[in-house]
Structure formats: structure tokens, C-alpha cells
Amino acid sequence: MQKPTIAGVGFTKITAHxxxxxxxxxxxxxxxxxxxxxNPEINAIIVGNMLSGIIxxxxxxxxxxxxxxxxxxxxxxxxxxxxxxxxxxxxxACLSVLSDLFDSVLVVGVEKMTxxxxxxxxxxxxxxxxxxxxxxxxxxxxxxxxxxxxRSYAKTYNLSPEDFGYLPILMHKNAVDVSHAQLxxxxxxxxxxxxxxxxxxxxxxxxxxxxxxxxxxxxxxxxGAKNSDHLVEIAGFGSATDTLxxxxxxxxxxxxxxxxxxxxxxxxxxxxxKDFDIVQIHDAFSVIxxxxxxxxxxxxxxxxxxxxxxxxxxxxxxxxxxxxxxLKARGHPVGATGVYQIAELALQLSDxxxxxxxxxxxxxxxxxxxxxGSNVFVHILRRVE
Amino acid sequence: MQKPTIAGVGFTKITAHxxxxxxxxxxxxxxxxxxxxxNPEINAIIVGNMLSGIIxxxxxxxxxxxxxxxxxxxxxxxxxxxxxxxxxxxxxACLSVLSDLFDSVLVVGVEKMTxxxxxxxxxxxxxxxxxxxxxxxxxxxxxxxxxxxxRSYAKTYNLSPEDFGYLPILMHKNAVDVSHAQLxxxxxxxxxxxxxxxxxxxxxxxxxxxxxxxxxxxxxxxxGAKNSDHLVEIAGFGSATDTLxxxxxxxxxxxxxxxxxxxxxxxxxxxxxKDFDIVQIHDAFSVIxxxxxxxxxxxxxxxxxxxxxxxxxxxxxxxxxxxxxxLKARGHPVGATGVYQIAELALQLSDxxxxxxxxxxxxxxxxxxxxxGSNVFVHILRRVE
Numbered sequence: 155m156q157k158p159t160i161a162g163v164g165f166t167k168i169t170a171h172x173x174x175x176x177x178x179x180x181x182x183x184x185x186x187x188x189x190x191x192x193n194p195e196i197n198a199i200i201v202g203n204m205l206s207g208i209i210x211x212x213x214x215x216x217x218x219x220x221x222x223x224x225x226x227x228x229x230x231x232x233x234x235x236x237x238x239x240x241x242x243x244x245x246x247a248c249l250s251v252l253s254d255l256f257d258s259v260l261v262v263g264v265e266k267m268t269x270x271x272x273x274x275x276x277x278x279x280x281x282x283x284x285x286x287x288x289x290x291x292x293x294x295x296x297x298x299x300x301x302x303x304x305r306s307y308a309k310t311y312n313l314s315p316e317d318f319g320y321l322p323i324l325m326h327k328n329a330v331d332v333s334h335a336q337l338x339x340x341x342x343x344x345x346x347x348x349x350x351x352x353x354x355x356x357x358x359x360x361x362x363x364x365x366x367x368x369x370x371x372x373x374x375x376x377x378g379a380k381n382s383d384h385l386v387e388i389a390g391f392g393s394a395t396d397t398l399x400x401x402x403x404x405x406x407x408x409x410x411x412x413x414x415x416x417x418x419x420x421x422x423x424x425x426x427x428k429d430f431d432i433v434q435i436h437d438a439f440s441v442i443x444x445x446x447x448x449x450x451x452x453x454x455x456x457x458x459x460x461x462x463x464x465x466x467x468x469x470x471x472x473x474x475x476x477x478x479x480x481l482k483a484r485g486h487p488v489g490a491t492g493v494y495q496i497a498e499l500a501l502q503l504s505d506x507x508x509x510x511x512x513x514x515x516x517x518x519x520x521x522x523x524x525x526x527g528s529n530v531f532v533h534i535l536r537r538v539e
Numbered sequence: 540m541q542k543p544t545i546a547g548v549g550f551t552k553i554t555a556h557x558x559x560x561x562x563x564x565x566x567x568x569x570x571x572x573x574x575x576x577x578n579p580e581i582n583a584i585i586v587g588n589m590l591s592g593i594i595x596x597x598x599x600x601x602x603x604x605x606x607x608x609x610x611x612x613x614x615x616x617x618x619x620x621x622x623x624x625x626x627x628x629x630x631x632a633c634l635s636v637l638s639d640l641f642d643s644v645l646v647v648g649v650e651k652m653t654x655x656x657x658x659x660x661x662x663x664x665x666x667x668x669x670x671x672x673x674x675x676x677x678x679x680x681x682x683x684x685x686x687x688x689x690r691s692y693a694k695t696y697n698l699s700p701e702d703f704g705y706l707p708i709l710m711h712k713n714a715v716d717v718s719h720a721q722l723x724x725x726x727x728x729x730x731x732x733x734x735x736x737x738x739x740x741x742x743x744x745x746x747x748x749x750x751x752x753x754x755x756x757x758x759x760x761x762x763g764a765k766n767s768d769h770l771v772e773i774a775g776f777g778s779a780t781d782t783l784x785x786x787x788x789x790x791x792x793x794x795x796x797x798x799x800x801x802x803x804x805x806x807x808x809x810x811x812x813k814d815f816d817i818v819q820i821h822d823a824f825s826v827i828x829x830x831x832x833x834x835x836x837x838x839x840x841x842x843x844x845x846x847x848x849x850x851x852x853x854x855x856x857x858x859x860x861x862x863x864x865x866l867k868a869r870g871h872p873v874g875a876t877g878v879y880q881i882a883e884l885a886l887q888l889s890d891x892x893x894x895x896x897x898x899x900x901x902x903x904x905x906x907x908x909x910x911x912g913s914n915v916f917v918h919i920l921r922r923v924e
Contacts, residue, residue, distance in 0.1 A: 155639075175672060177672070204592075204598060205592070205598075206667075207589075207590070207592045207593045207619075207664075207667050208592045208593055210671065211663075211666075211667055211671040211675060211676075212667055212670075212671040212672075213589060213590075213619055213621055213667040213668055214619075214620065214621040214667065214668045214669075214783060214909055214910050214913060214914060215619075216619075216620050216627075216780060216909075216914055217620075217621075217780045217781070217782075217783045217909070217910055217913035217914045218670070218783045220780040221780065221781075221782050221783055221787075225780075226780050226781055226782055227779055227780060227781070227795075227796070227799060228779070228780060229630075229777075229778040229779060229780065229803075230620075230778075230780050230914065231618050231619065231620045231627045231631065231914075232618070232619040232620065233616050233617070233618055233619075234592075234598055234599075234600075234601075234616065234617040234618075234619060235599065235601050235602075235615075235616045235617065236598055236599040236602075242601075242616045245614075246616065246631055246634075246635070249631075249634060249635040249638045249640060249641070250631070250634040250635070250638070252638035252639065252640060253634045253635070253637035253638045254540075254637065255634060255637060255807075256634070278596075279592075281596075282591075282592050282596055282597055282598040282599065283598055283599045284599075285597075285603070286595065286596040286597040287560060287562070287597075290596060291596075392614075393614040393615075394612055394613070394614060395601060395602045395605040395606065395610075395611050395612060395613060395614065395615050396602070396606075396611055396612070397602075397606050397611055398599060398602040398603050398606055402606075410612075411612070414612060418614075422640075524599055524601075524602070525599050525602055528599060528602035529599060529601055529602045529615065529616075
């Protein structure tokens with residue numbers, strides 16, 4: 155079967171972009187990706203975004219983005235799957251390229267989260283990823299739901315507070331030399347342990363920051379790609395849903411949808427978990443990062459902290475994880491995150507990742523999680539020789 | 540080329556559903572469509588919705604809908620393209636079925652618009668389909684933008700207030716015997732002319748009502764369909780964007796994106812406008828309905844009112860338009876509307892439309908418009924013999 159390829163990549167720095175609108179950010183990333191791909195004719199645009207209607211007063215992002223890059227006329231829509239909106243957009247772009255009707259599709263993930271009057275609005279907006287009728291209405295926030303998952307996971311595997319610190323410490327270390335990363339400073343275990351409690355046992359340094367950013371990809375057929383010197387193949391993809399409400403899960407210490415999405419993506423790619431050379435996980439909260447590593451089949455359940463503590467997840471380790479700093483330190487503009495993950499993987503697999511480049515990876519995987527594990531997307535990328 | 544088919548159809552009545560949640564409505568429509576299709580295995584679910592994040596405090600509708608119908612696990616996303624979200628979902632379902640990865644995809648269009656504290660909220664929410672930075676911020680509402688279009692169109696073609704009344708009068712007439720329609724009462728020209736001014740020259744009876752509803756389709760490959768006795772083929776589809784802001788258009792008296800989408804859909808279907816036997820237009824406002832008929836190539840520019848006044852658009856006329864009452868009288872739960880249009884066409888083309896059935900149609904077309912013409916989707920359906 156023909157596989158879709160990534161022909162071009164572009165993204166903005168993630169920060170509080172006070173002078174750039176949602177449209178400005180989307181345009182910057184899109185134009186970079188189009189140039190990187192050699193400016194092929196685009197058959198459709200898919201915008202991955204979660205919060206624009208609530209935070210920015212703007213829906214209809216398909217038309218907004220198409221016009222902003224001079225492509226008014228081109229077919230365009232927005233796809234939303236909570237914090238997995240970006241990779242959802244990538245997956246549906248892949249499906250359409252495989253249909254033979256479209257040759258090249260532009261994916262733009264964008265989120266502008268800081269442009270609101272106070273942070274409480276962002277917290278409310280993010281809570282729309284949870285079950286409004288059965289969770290949010292009764293006062294649950296998104297961090298508090300993830301705190302419940304962290305508590306359950308810690309209890310099941312008898313983990314200490316330190317055990318959750320290894321991942322954010324590595325993420326901050328990785329981001330220091332990454333020019334597009336949001337939090338480019340190291341943290342240590344004392345700093346982690348003494349960071350303010352957000353929702354017991356979830357600390358501030360367990361949580362990804364709020365930021366603005368956009369990332370874009372040009373998805374093409376391999377044969378139709380103009381700039382073939384840095385093509386990367388999307389060997390497999392898969393997605394799955396789980397219950398929207400966290401309390402309706404049988405076991406809070408695993409992510410069933412993440413396991414199912416992994417199985418589907420591996421099956422399409424004809425690969426196994428041991429084939430991964432580099433991993434992008436969704437560490438919006440430390441515990442979710444650990445659950446991702448377990449769902450991907452990389453470590454046994456309850457052992458993710460040991461894997462990270464061992465040094466194996468470092469850039470120079472046996473299986474590098476989030477070499478650009480992940481959601482925790484590179485940043486997490488929610489609807490854009492999945493596109494950042496896949497864009498970073500594509501750069502790694504074409505030896506274009508700069509300071510974060512790891513040595514000669516052939517197969518990479520990205521896991522992007524919507525809600526508290528209710529909607530998960532996995533993409534497996536492979537170097538094109 | 541293999542074409543996607545519609546294997547099952549389901550929808551709810553459109554009204555103010557005080558006792559049913561967004562989830563309840565989506566489930567009702569989805570289960571009806573699945574049963575109608577013989578309950579095939581579903582590879583993915585696409586939810587068409589515009590306003591759930593803003594009005595209902597709920598994003599992540601993919602997971603919500605999957606779980607609500609017992610299909611948690613299945614891949615699912617939400618697609619948004621303003622008032623064209625429903626048909627955008629149908630088009631992307633078609634693309635994915637043509638990819639050979641998916642055999643059957645469930646599309647659910649849903650909108651719950653009445654569940655807010657006051658109507659001003661709905662008006663603000665609908666304005667997110669326009670350009671926030673350049674229109675809405677300065678006070679434009681969605682009706683006021685459409686009033687500008689109506690004023691321009693009336694001036695260009697020297698139309699009287701009466702000329703805009705023919706379409707809503709026909710729509711109300713058609714809806715009287717349609718059990719799922721929202722406004723099942725006739726209106727006459729006096730009633731139309733004396734209806735309150737909303738935004739001069741736009742009157743109340745030019746505007747579609749606000750309502751709650753959900754519609755669903757099962758899109759399959761023809762060969763894989765279980766209940767083949769009422770299959771309808773999607774012979775062609777096309778979509779196009781135009782400037783997000785209304786003022787940036789060269790000519791307000793035509794819809795460029797609607798013309799382009801029509802050309803693309805006809806090209807894929809290998810058909811011409813004269814092949815249409817039945818038409819579904821997006822009459823959210825009377826003038827937009829007229830502009831749809833012109834963009835579809837059915838009437839000359841400026842002549843749509845004459846076509847409707849002549850009786851040709853009646854159920855028994857030469858080319859029936861919106862035999863179920865259209866957006867004006869059947870109702871317009873925005874993210875669901877495009878799915879209602881295509882579902883109604885599918886029933887017509889399989890002789891299952893009940894009281895609104897027209898005589899032996901072979902080819903039908905549905906046009907669904909997002910924003911003030913900034914994102915348009917056209918689907919052409921054909922009877923399967």
C-alpha cells in the first residue's frame with residue numbers, strides 16, 4: 155500500500171505571542187511548511203484547533219487560514235479532538251491523500267491560549283475536553299481529573315513524589331537549546347518537589363504550560379512530492395476513543411484508548427514497539443507521559459519512572475523521548491501540539507533537528523492524547539532512504 | 540472510480556428539546572442511522588458540530604458520541620466549518636471511505652442551540668462564523684452581515700421586498716406535513732412583509748429559526764453495504780472557501796465559493812446542473828437561498844425569485860427545492876443542517892421521503908454554506924438502480 159509522506163514542516167516559537175493573532179501564527183507556520191515542501195498545489199487544508207471558538211471568538215478557521223495564506227478557494231475545515239486536535243488533523247489528511255482524490259494536503263495546528271482576560275478562562279475552556287454534564291458541572295477541572303489519575307497510578311504501583319519528577323526534569327533539560335521551546339530553563343528534583351501543589355498530588359512542575367503556537371505539515375503522496383530530499387513516510391497511524399468521563403473507566407492507571415491506538419498504528423505499519431528509535435509522548439501531566447510510555451509497549455506497567463530515571467530516555471539514551479522538551483518544556487498550545495510532535499519527528503528522521511538531533515533514527519512514534527485519555531492518536535514515521 | 544454510498548439515515552425532530560441533551564440527540568440520530576444501515580461495523584465516527592464548546596461547554600464530541608452509542612474505542616473526531624460543519628463531516632467521511640482503510644463511517648451532525656440563558660448568547664456564538672478581528676469586534680452580527688448581502692443583491696437586480704418572500708413562503712408550505720420540521724405552519728405574503736425587521740432589509744421571516752437537532756448517515760463502500768435495498772450513491776462532492784470577512788469580497792451579489800464547490804462536485808460526478816432532479820439549498824436567509832440557486836447553475840443571476848415565484852420549485856414543479864421546508868421551516872440546527880439536507884436527499888432518491896416525496900428523482904444536489912459564503916460544500920447524490 156502507498157503510504158502518505160511528510161514533504162514539508164514549519165512551526166512558530168511557543169510563547170505568549172502578544173503581538174501575533176491566531177491568524178498570524180497559523181500563517182507563519184503554514185508558509186514555512188509550504189516553502190519547505192517546495193510549494194506544491196494544495197488540494198485541502200485541515201486546521202487542528204480546540205479552543206478558538208471559546209477563547210478567540212473565532213470558528214470557521216478553515217476559511218480564516220486559507221485566506222490568510224493566499225489560498226482562499228481551497229477546501230478547508232477545522233478538526234477538533236480536544237488536546238489531540240493536531241494529530242487528528244494529520245490522520246484525516248493522511249486518509250484523504252490515500253483516497254486518490256487529493257495529492258497534497260496542508261495541516262495547520264494552531265492555538266492562541268493567552269489572549270484572554272484571566273487564566274481562569276483558559277482552565278474553563280480546557281475543561282470542555284472533559285464530560286460537562288457529569289464532571290465539569292460538579293466542579294472538576296482538567297488538572298483535578300489528572301490528579302485523580304496520578305493518585306490512582308501512584309497508589310497502584312507504590313510510587314513516591316520523586317518518581318514523578320524524573321520526566322519533567324528531563325523535559326526541561328532537553329528544551330534548553332531548542333529555539334522554539336517555551337520553557338528553556340533546567341529544573342532539579344528539589345525544584346520539582348518544592349513547586350506549588352496544583353491539585354494534590356499534582357504539582358506545578360507536573361503540568362505543561364499555557365502558550366501560543368502553530369505548527370504545519372504538508373502531507374503528500376510520495377510520488378507527487380517536489381522536495382524529496384527530506385521526505386518522511388507516515389508508515390502507520392491509528393486512533394481510538396475511551397469513555398469521556400474519567401470516573402467511568404475500570405482502571406485509572408492505564409489508558410485503554412492509547413493501547414488500542416498503538417495496536418492499530420503498529421498493525422498498519424507492520425512494526426512492533428521494539429522498532430521505535432525515538433518517541434514523542436503527551437506529557438501534559440507527568441503521569442500521562444508515563445502512561446503513554448506504557449501504552450506504547452515500551453516499558454512494563456508501573457515501570458515508566460524507572461525507564462526515565464535510568465537515562466535511557468535521554469537524547470543519547472537507548473530510546474530518546476521528547477528530545478525537544480515535550481509538552482512540559484517545549485510547550486503545549488493544545489490544538490497545535492500533535493502537529494509539533496509529528497513535525498519534530500519528521501525533522502529527526504531527516505536529520506534536520508539541529509541541537510536536539512539524535513543519532514540516526516529510522517522509526518519514530520508520536521502519541522497525542524485528548525481529554526483524560528478519551529481520544530488518542532498515534533502516528534508512526536519512518537525515514538525514507 | 541468507486542463512489543461512496545449512503546447505507547443508512549436517521550434524524551431527530553428539530554425543536555427546542557428541553558429534555559434531551561446534546562448527547563441524547565446525537566445518540567438518537569446515530570442509532571437510527573445504524574439500524575437503517577443494518578448495523579455494519581463502524582471504522583470511524585465524524586461529528587459535525589459548530590457551537591458545542593461555546594454554548595454547551597463541551598468539546599471532544601468524538602469521544603462523547605462514540606461512548607453514547609456504545610462504540611467507545613472507535614476512532615472519532617469533530618469537524619467544524621461554521622454552518623457547513625455537517626456536510627464537511629460527510630465529505631471527509633467520503634474521502635476516508637475512498638481511502639480503502641475504512642469501509643463504513645458514521646457521520647453525526649448535532650447542534651443544541653436553545654440550552655443557553657438568553658438568545659443573545661446564540662447570536663454571539665453564531666458570529667464566530669464571521670471574522671472576529673475585522674467584523675464582529677466592531678459590532679457586526681451574523682444577521683447584519685447577511686442584511687448587507689441582501690441589500691447589495693436587491694440593489695444590483697432591482698428587487699422588491701415581495702421578491703424575497705417567495706422562498707420563505709414556499710418553505711413554510713413544504714414543512715407543514717413534515718414530521719421532523721420545526722415550523723409547521725404556512726405563512727403568506729402579508730405575513731412575510733409585516734414580519735418584524737431584524738436588520739434592514741432583513742425581516743424575521745427571511746431568517747431560519749434557532750433549534751436543536753441531530754442527523755446521521757452511514758457512509759459505506761457500495762460492495763460492503765449490508766442493506767442494499769435503499770443505497771444511494773454520492774456521485775460527487777466539492778468544497779471551496781472564500782474570504783472570511785464579507786467586506787473583502789469583490790461582489791456581494793454572488794457566492795464565489797458556492798460556484799467553485801459546484802464546479803468541483805459536478806466534475807467529480809461527471810454531471811451538469813441540468814441533470815438535477817431535486818435541490819437542497821441553504822436558505823438560512825432568503826437571499827442566501829437565492830444565491831445558492833444561482834451558484835448551482837440552476838437559474839441566471841438575479842432570476843432566482845422568478846424561478847421560485849413561477850412554481851417550478853414546488854414539490855410538483857419542474858425542479859423541487861427543499862421539499863421538507865429547508866432551513867427556514869424544517870429548521871437549522873447549524874452543525875446538523877448539512878447532514879439533514881443529505882439525509883433528506885437520500886430518502887428522496889430511495890423513495891422513502893413520505894409526504895414530501897417527489898416523483899421519481901434520479902439526481903439530487905445539496906448545498907451547505909458556512910459563514911457568509913466563506914466555506915461551501917456541495918454533494919451530488921444519485922439513485923442506485
